[in-house]
Amino acid sequence: MKANVVEQTDGSAQTGTDAPDAAERIVDLRKRIDEIDNALIALWQERAALSQQVGRTRLQSGGTRLVLSREREILERFREALGADGTQLALLLLRAGRGPL
Numbered sequence: 001m002k003a004n005v006v007e008q009t010d011g012s013a014q015t016g017t018d019a020p021d022a023a024e025r026i027v028d029l030r031k032r033i034d035e036i037d038n039a040l041i042a043l044w045q046e047r048a049a050l051s052q053q054v055g056r057t058r059l060q061s062g063g064t065r066l067v068l069s070r071e072r073e074i075l076e077r078f079r080e081a082l083g084a085d086g087t088q089l090a091l092l093l094l095r096a097g098r099g100p101l
């Protein structure tokens with residue numbers, strides 16, 4: 001294993017290059033990647049909580065646990081935007097909110 005694929009002593013991951021300019025650019029780009037990941041995690045959790053709220057509201061009013069036509073719309077939206085990966089992502093999103101089928 002190359003030495004530059006191990007962790008640095010400060011706990012941050014190595015950049016994977018010994019070129020200082022590239023390493024600096026990578027550290028910079030990674031800051032934005034980390035911001036995006038944190039936003040995605042927060043949005044994921046918010047969506048799951050909202051979905052659970054909808055589910056509870058519907059069940060308490062005598063409605064169904066799921067609305068498959070709505071789920072189909074969401075799957076289609078993600079597939080149109082992101083292709084096959086979008087479908088997989090939407091399936092995970094839906095499961096996070098309403099639990100497994």
Ligand SMILES: C=C(O[C@@H]1C=C(C(=O)O)C=C[C@H]1O)C(=O)O
Nearest residue numbers: 051054066067070071094097098
């Ligand atoms: C949240 C809802 O309930 C369920 C969960 C959905 C979701 O997580 O988006 C979509 C449809 C329903 O099966 C809803 O009907 O909007």
